[in-house]
Amino acid sequence: MTVRVVLFAAVTGSEGVRFGDVAPDTAASAAVRAAVGALPGFARAYTAPEARCRATADALGVHAVPAAELGDLDVGRWRGKELDEVAAAEPEALAAWLADPAAAPHGGETLLALLARTTQWLASQATAGGRVLAVVPQAVVRAAVAGALELPPAVFWRLDVPPLSATELTGRAGRWNWRCGRPPYA
Template sequence: MTVRVMLISPARSTALREVRFDDEGPLDESGARRAALAADAVPGADRQLAAPDARCRETAAALGLRARPEPALRGWDLGRWRGRTLAELAEREPEAVAEWLADPAASPHGGESLRGLRERAGGWLERLAGSGGRVAAVAGPAVVRAAVLHALALPDEAFWRLDAAPLTLTELSGRAGRWNLRIGRPLEP
């Protein structure tokens, strides 16, 4: 039985605009407006889910989704780095940042490693694989990227080469351990 998983990256927030690690804050005014304008472009789904953070919940609501919270889609826990910029961290903790970028199992920030994020997103995706139907899920860019890594069996290092722009749709369809990918369709009115 084939399942189509439509991962929607949330609209912009202040943290995204300032290039800070996500602080799980709400959408900014522009992001909320753009999400509302994109509502008609969201494909229909049997199940509608959203990560529990404010940015994803608010995006789902603005898109007209009646999304239930899905804990497995929560944002990447970057521990004490939350809310800080990579440039700031590279200046203050260059060795820790280098380790984090080089080793998928590293978590010098005290949060979740890249490997842990990938396993969480991949586990969620595999649980959906046998269910069939269409699933729309609003999830942060890191979760979308980790799900793509899992679906395509890419090496962990490929994570740093992927991007999930705000209000884009990444579609995965699969069954029995085989996934196909349709990348980053913008949600536009």
């Protein structure tokens, strides 16, 4: 059975790079509404539990089922802090986290754990088949691509995922393909 999964990267706030959930501002919500007509058809829709993902799905007019396994990378005590703030306060911890996919100096989830749960979710969708839309944080898109294509975990940090972009994975029986080149929806 073939499945087509479109991972739609949720809108983010206009603040700097901050760990954790940041609700979209008015301009970001307007950008989401502009993307509505470009969405591909789907049989099932899911959203990560973060407010920005739910707000993106709502602005798209998509009734999406919440899926905890699509949640953002849990960064523990770094949640709510800006990247520059963490880099200044804990440079060694940040460097270790970026270098070692099994490290969680923040007390949250490892990159390996994010990759595993995202890949497991993809496998469950392949079993069901059909067309799927998932509104997720950028980290989940990166984890899905790295996991589906069985890439080394370090590739996760090298993938850029703009807000309001769509990433397509198609697959069946444990084999995934990544459809490259689809423009952002904004």
